[in-house]
Amino acid sequence: MSGKYLVTGGAGYVGSVVAQHLLEAGHEVVVLDNLTTGFREGVPAGASFVEGDIRDAAKWLDSSFDGVLHFAAFSQVGESVVKPEKYWDNNVAGTMALLAAMREAGVRKLVFSSTAATYGEPEQVPIVESAPTSPTNPYGASKLAVDHMISGEAAAHGLGAVSLRYFNVAGAYGEYGERHDPESHLIPLVLQVAQGRRDAISVFGDDYPTPDGTCVRDYIHVADLAEAHLLALDAATTGEHLICNLGNGNGFSVREVIETVRRVTGHPIPEVVAPRRGGDPAVLVASAATAREKLGWNPSRADLDGIVTDAWDFAQRRDN
Numbered sequence: 001m002s003g004k005y006l007v008t009g010g011a012g013y014v015g016s017v018v019a020q021h022l023l024e025a026g027h028e029v030v031v032l033d034n035l036t037t038g039f040r041e042g043v044p045a046g047a048s049f050v051e052g053d054i055r056d057a058a059k060w061l062d063s064s065f066d067g068v069l070h071f072a073a074f075s076q077v078g079e080s081v082v083k084p085e086k087y088w089d090n091n092v093a094g095t096m097a098l099l100a101a102m103r104e105a106g107v108r109k110l111v112f113s114s115t116a117a118t119y120g121e122p123e124q125v126p127i128v129e130s131a132p133t134s135p136t137n138p139y140g141a142s143k144l145a146v147d148h149m150i151s152g153e154a155a156a157h158g159l160g161a162v163s164l165r166y167f168n169v170a171g172a173y174g175e176y177g178e179r180h181d182p183e184s185h186l187i188p189l190v191l192q193v194a195q196g197r198r199d200a201i202s203v204f205g206d207d208y209p210t211p212d213g214t215c216v217r218d219y220i221h222v223a224d225l226a227e228a229h230l231l232a233l234d235a236a237t238t239g240e241h242l243i244c245n246l247g248n249g250n251g252f253s254v255r256e257v258i259e260t261v262r263r264v265t266g267h268p269i270p271e272v273v274a275p276r277r278g279g280d281p282a283v284l285v286a287s288a289a290t291a292r293e294k295l296g297w298n299p300s301r302a303d304l305d306g307i308v309t310d311a312w313d314f315a316q317r318r319d320n
């Protein structure tokens with residue numbers, strides 16, 4: 001059944017891809033984004049756009065909405081270590097205002113972008129949702145605080161919510177791909193080296209307790225991720241808060257990612273070892289068994305070469 005959804009952060013990377021999937025599924029989409037890290041052209045044609053802050057969501061939210069997909073946040077691990085207050089303010093206080101606006105408007109369905117960063121350094125991999133949550137950076141702590149807030153909202157006020165804990169999102173879908181300014185994420189940065197826009201990629205630490213000494217992450221295609229959001233809207237149940245990891249269960253080190261980009265692009269990628277970045281866990285790899293079981297999620301784009309190929313196509317189509 002088609003519905004009407006508010007997509008906060010829908011001018012950003014993940015939000016724009018999910019908004020596009022919602023439109024393709026026949027839903028009505030209103031994007032609310034203040035364009036702090038997003039881009040107006042990231043809002044898919046066919047979606048309405050409101051330039052505004054989630055703290056003011058009450059101005060636009062009313063009972064005609066069937067639910068909210070909440071992407072708007074600051075999301076850089078390294079920055080959060082040096083500017084934690086920015087993360088508490090936007091991610092936590094901002095979401096508190098959004099939840100109040102939803103309560104006021106009687107909108108009782110939420111899909112929230114949570115993160116692998118809520119777990120911190122895992123005791124066991126792959127990580128299951130019942131694993132201890134002990135974030136190693138303020139970004140992860142802010143997202144964990146929101147997850148707790150949402151649990152309370154579901155129990156006390158009948159919200160039906162799904163938190164999707166993304167591992168490392170990558171790749172592109174149609175016109176929409178990863179674009180941060182300045183770029184901070186590994187795959188788009190390595191692709192910038194392939195394009196000659198950067199001299200070399202810095203490897204943040206090669207003395208981690210991993211096979212090649214560099215950090216290991218679980219890279220998930222943004223289109224597989226988007227499909228989980230549509231399934232989550234169906235699964236959201238009044239009074240319940242479901243938490244699902246989204247990843248492929250395969251870990252790749254920073255050096256393996258760089259090697260994959262060399263293979264896919266055919267470009268030599270110079271690398272230099274740099275100091276560790278603050279707040280980085282050594283290994284983050286998901287068990288997505290809950291998403292498969294509870295959402296019926298079946299990701300089909302797990303191959304890292306394919307993910308990098310899509311990101312490379314997108315990077316080459318962009319003019320800046």
Ligand SMILES: NC(=O)c1ccc[n+]([C@@H]2O[C@H](COP(=O)([O-])OP(=O)(O)OC[C@H]3O[C@@H](n4cnc5c(N)ncnc54)[C@H](O)[C@@H]3O)[C@@H](O)[C@H]2O)c1
Nearest residue numbers: 009012013014034035036037038053054072073075113169
């Ligand atoms: N990219 C990843 O690998 C990854 C992994 C785990 C979780 N996440 C989460 O997914 C979400 C989307 O990430 P992304 O990579 O697309 O980031 P992004 O920066 O591209 O998108 C975030 C969007 O939110 C908007 N925004 C931020 N604060 C706002 C506010 N107060 N009001 C209105 N709009 C606001 C920004 O302008 C931007 O368009 C974030 O919540 C992030 O924490 C991302």
Ligand SMILES: O=c1ccn([C@@H]2O[C@H](COP(=O)(O)OP(=O)(O)O[C@H]3O[C@H](CO)[C@@H](O)[C@H](O)[C@H]3O)[C@@H](O)[C@H]2O)c(=O)[nH]1
Nearest residue numbers: 075077115116117167168184185186202203204215254277
């Ligand atoms: O120039 C660079 C950039 C990154 N890295 C490393 O590459 C890995 C991946 O980094 P990045 O692409 O910045 O992603 P993460 O820091 O792992 O964080 C992403 O993935 C998390 C979930 O795992 C999400 O919570 C975050 O929002 C999202 O940015 C990390 O070990 C970084 O230290 C480098 O070595 N050099």
